[in-house]
Amino acid sequence: MTLRRITLALAAPVCAFVFSVVLSSFVLVAVGTNPIEAWLEMLSYGSRLETLVQTGNRATQLYLAGIAVAIGFRMNLFNIGVEGQYVLAAMLAAAAGGAVDLPPILHVALIMVVAMAVGSSFAGVAGYLKVSRGVHEVISTIMLNAVALGLTGFLLRSWLLDNSDTTLNMGTPEIPPSGRFPNLNGVVEGLSREITRGRELWGFLLVAILVGVLFHLFLSRTRAGYDLRITGLNPFAAEASGVHPSSTVVRAMLLSGAVAGLIGLPEILGDAHKYDLNFTQGLGFAGIAVALIGRNHAVGVGIAAILFGWLDSAAPILDVVGDTPREIVSILQGVVVLSAVVAFEVVSRIRRAAEARDAAEATHPTIAATDGSPS
Amino acid sequence: MRALLRSSMVLRWMLAALGLVVVLSIVQGLARPATTDLLSAGTAESTLRRAVPILLAGLGGIWAERAGVVNIGLEGMMVLGTWFGAWGALEFGPWWGIAIGIAGGAGGGLLHAVATVGFGVDHIISGVAVNILAPATARFLSREFFAGRPGGGLTQSPRVESVGSVDFPFVSGGDLFGWTTPDLFGWIDDQGWFLVSDTAAVLSGITQNVSWATLVALALVPISVFMLWRTPIGLRIRASGEHPVAADSLGVNVYRMKFTAVVVSGGLAGFGGAFIAIEQTGIYRENQVQGRGFIGLATVIFGNWQPAGAFLGSLLFGFSDALQLRDRTAVHALLLLVGIALAALAIRAVVQRRARPAALLAVASASVLWWYAVTEKVISELPPITPHVATLLVLIFATSRLRMPAAIGLRYRRGQE
Numbered sequence: 001m002t003l004r005r006i007t008l009a010l011a012a013p014v015c016a017f018v019f020s021v022v023l024s025s026f027v028l029v030a031v032g033t034n035p036i037e038a039w040l041e042m043l044s045y046g047s048r049l050e051t052l053v054q055t056g057n058r059a060t061q062l063y064l065a066g067i068a069v070a071i072g073f074r075m076n077l078f079n080i081g082v083e084g085q086y087v088l089a090a091m092l093a094a095a096a097g098g099a100v101d102l103p104p105i106l107h108v109a110l111i112m113v114v115a116m117a118v119g120s121s122f123a124g125v126a127g128y129l130k131v132s133r134g135v136h137e138v139i140s141t142i143m144l145n146a147v148a149l150g151l152t153g154f155l156l157r158s159w160l161l162d163n164s165d166t167t168l169n170m171g172t173p174e175i176p177p178s179g180r181f182p183n184l185n186g187v188v189e190g191l192s193r194e195i196t197r198g199r200e201l202w203g204f205l206l207v208a209i210l211v212g213v214l215f216h217l218f219l220s221r222t223r224a225g226y227d228l229r230i231t232g233l234n235p236f237a238a239e240a241s242g243v244h245p246s247s248t249v250v251r252a253m254l255l256s257g258a259v260a261g262l263i264g265l266p267e268i269l270g271d272a273h274k275y276d277l278n279f280t281q282g283l284g285f286a287g288i289a290v291a292l293i294g295r296n297h298a299v300g301v302g303i304a305a306i307l308f309g310w311l312d313s314a315a316p317i318l319d320v321v322g323d324t325p326r327e328i329v330s331i332l333q334g335v336v337v338l339s340a341v342v343a344f345e346v347v348s349r350i351r352r353a354a355e356a357r358d359a360a361e362a363t364h365p366t367i368a369a370t371d372g373s374p375s
Numbered sequence: 376m377r378a379l380l381r382s383s384m385v386l387r388w389m390l391a392a393l394g395l396v397v398v399l400s401i402v403q404g405l406a407r408p409a410t411t412d413l414l415s416a417g418t419a420e421s422t423l424r425r426a427v428p429i430l431l432a433g434l435g436g437i438w439a440e441r442a443g444v445v446n447i448g449l450e451g452m453m454v455l456g457t458w459f460g461a462w463g464a465l466e467f468g469p470w471w472g473i474a475i476g477i478a479g480g481a482g483g484g485l486l487h488a489v490a491t492v493g494f495g496v497d498h499i500i501s502g503v504a505v506n507i508l509a510p511a512t513a514r515f516l517s518r519e520f521f522a523g524r525p526g527g528g529l530t531q532s533p534r535v536e537s538v539g540s541v542d543f544p545f546v547s548g549g550d551l552f553g554w555t556t557p558d559l560f561g562w563i564d565d566q567g568w569f570l571v572s573d574t575a576a577v578l579s580g581i582t583q584n585v586s587w588a589t590l591v592a593l594a595l596v597p598i599s600v601f602m603l604w605r606t607p608i609g610l611r612i613r614a615s616g617e618h619p620v621a622a623d624s625l626g627v628n629v630y631r632m633k634f635t636a637v638v639v640s641g642g643l644a645g646f647g648g649a650f651i652a653i654e655q656t657g658i659y660r661e662n663q664v665q666g667r668g669f670i671g672l673a674t675v676i677f678g679n680w681q682p683a684g685a686f687l688g689s690l691l692f693g694f695s696d697a698l699q700l701r702d703r704t705a706v707h708a709l710l711l712l713v714g715i716a717l718a719a720l721a722i723r724a725v726v727q728r729r730a731r732p733a734a735l736l737a738v739a740s741a742s743v744l745w746w747y748a749v750t751e752k753v754i755s756e757l758p759p760i761t762p763h764v765a766t767l768l769v770l771i772f773a774t775s776r777l778r779m780p781a782a783i784g785l786r787y788r789r790g791q792e
Contacts, residue, residue, distance in 0.1 A: 330514060
């Protein structure tokens with residue numbers, strides 16, 4: 001029983017991935033390049049220490065984005081607005097960090113609190129509109145994305161711009177050393193060899209892991225997490241058992257936004273030390289993909305984040321070696337998402353059918369036997 | 376008079392449009408710093424041109440949602456439309472480009488239909504997946520097909536030709552059998568008569584230099600109304616979106632209806648994308664859709680799931696799009712209009728003795744007018760977010776008046792309740 005469940009749970013993502021690799025290989029053959037060569041090239045470049053470090057950094061951000069999305073998804077609440085929430089939060093947090101001078105740990109804590117508060121309150125608007133005015137969160141968060149991005153540009157341009165910066169790249173003032181997050185190069189280098197200068201494994205990885213653990217504990221060990229989960233599984237049963245639907249919606253949105261606020265911080269605290277035009281955008285949408293493939297589960301999202309992070313980090317080699325377009329990796333990612341959601345749907349249908357059959361066998365053995373025999 | 380108004384919808388619409396021109400022309404006269412772009416031929420032309428892709432996305436949204444399938448993949452389908460449109464235009468000429476753009480968008484629609492209708496995947500999830508897949512595909516194809524060409528590259532195509540445009544004869548000086556007809560509206564516009572010239576300017580803008588593709592797109596509004604409300608297949612499509620089980624019991628093939636509607640929806644979005652690439656910019660550029668698919672989705676709600684409503688919404692959003700590109704003082708003048716409109720609504724609420732809305736509207740009106748008074752021009756980030764904010768406001772204040780298809784977004788499996 002358990003074995004079947006595990007096999008079924010793993011079957012969907014594995015099948016989706018294999019299907020995507022095969023499909024992308026066909027695409028590569030169609031455009032006249034050798035897919036096997038390309039995949040081998042990526043594997044060998046992707047197993048270098050520097051690429052793995054980059055994978056870790058990318059996965060950190062993707063994981064936070066995935067968890068932010070997953071919090072909503074677990075109760076069928078679609079926070080499409082993670083994108084806008086994290087960009088606005090990162091900008092304001094970087095600005096706050098650059099504006100003050102505090103003792104080391106306190107400074108980082110302030111930046112994190114600002115980021116989470118901004119992300120949370122912006123997501124909360126969508127939650128409030130849903131419960132008070134019945135505005136569907138998909139539409140409101142899509143619309144709020146545009147508002148957040150416009151607001152970010154406006155605030156950056158008019159108030160928070162660092163005037164001492166003579167370059168054209170506009171950004172917030174630089175955060176002083178007390179507001180930076182240490183890297184994990186020491187740990188990695190102790191285990192393997194020295195990392196090429198300029199590459200750092202961001203220490204925020206630990207925060208991401210902590211967020212994952214807390215997410216799991218929240219869902220499995222707290223009353224609020226239980227409410228959230230059962231609302232997702234069966235809203236009517238949840239309400240009948242005393243769960244307050246509106247406050248659960250608002251709470252989920254606030255939490256999702258708070259985690260979304262953290263997405264940009266690994267980059268700002270570990271590397272850039274300010275918000276400027278080089279800031280990575282698009283992670284909110286990537287987070288949706290990661291959450292979907294990871295089945296909104298703390299471990300699954302982690303695996304998906306590492307997979308996508310690795311693909312992103314290993315893809316550039318294709319530009320250097322051979323004639324395979326690196327964009328094939330984006331296609332691969334897109335196909336993985338679509339085929340994974342289809343595969344999960346098929347698997348869950350198979351499982352439901354199997355469970356119904358088991359239940360039938362348990363209650364009416366004879367009927368089930370005649371029913372189940374091939375006619 | 377009243378009977379006449381009710382009998383003739385066209386007349387009513389024309390009166391409404393005339394009223395709008397009057398208001399805009401008064402605002403234009405009052406606004407300081409002065410602007411002439413609120414009601415000019417150029418703004419009208421630009422509005423129409425910018426409204427078309429949004430309109431097509433909106434129609435696409437209506438087709439899918441009337442069949443009960445939420446389509447937030449419209450954005451991705453438009454992206455496919457831009458790429459395939461530009462490619463087709465390069466290879467075979469502009470009309471083929473539009474046809475191939477439609478096919479590209481329909482391909483995206485087919486994918487969405489297979490996932491949602493065929494496999495029963497959640498509509499939002501499938502739409503998100505389409506939106507992730509489409510730009511990746513476009514980038515990959517650009518590398519394969521555009522990168523080697525002169526002017527082309529990873530993120531853009533070489534320049535493409537447009538399908539050409541037409542000046543209407545007699546009213547805007549178009550040619551008729553080789554004879555140049557008089558430009559009536561242009562002449563009236565030049566006279567500088569209050570109101571009359573402004574009206575003529577708008578009419579001249581929408582009858583001059585009109586792309587043939589725009590005419591096709593506009594024709595799709597009545598065609599969609601006719602197809603969805605006056606034909607058996609339209610009735611079946613809408614029945615599948617209202618109550619699929621009932622439709623099924625009457626012998627409607629619900630799966631086929633939903634499939635058809637979603638593919639048509641993708642094709643319309645693809646047309647919108649192709650229009651952007653071929654008619655609006657004359658080039659394929661990465662990210663040129665810029666959320667217009669989402670704005671199209673917004674017009675669906677805005678227009679209460681009716682093609683004519685989506686058309687109005689697209690004009691409104693096209694107008695704000697057109698103004699920001701032309702003249703920021705004109706956008707500033709628009710603040711005055713919004714302030715006055717809010718004040719009018721506040722007065723109406725006072726008359727109807729609704730205290731809270733009246734107070735809220737009065738405060739909103741006062742703050743917009745204050746904003747208008749203390750600034751010279753609006754911040755450049757405001758116009759691009761206007762459509763999004765407007766949609767949010769409609770959803771917040773008009774939810775009770777909206778009527779969406781009953782079975783929208785629900786998974787349908789034949790033989791299961």
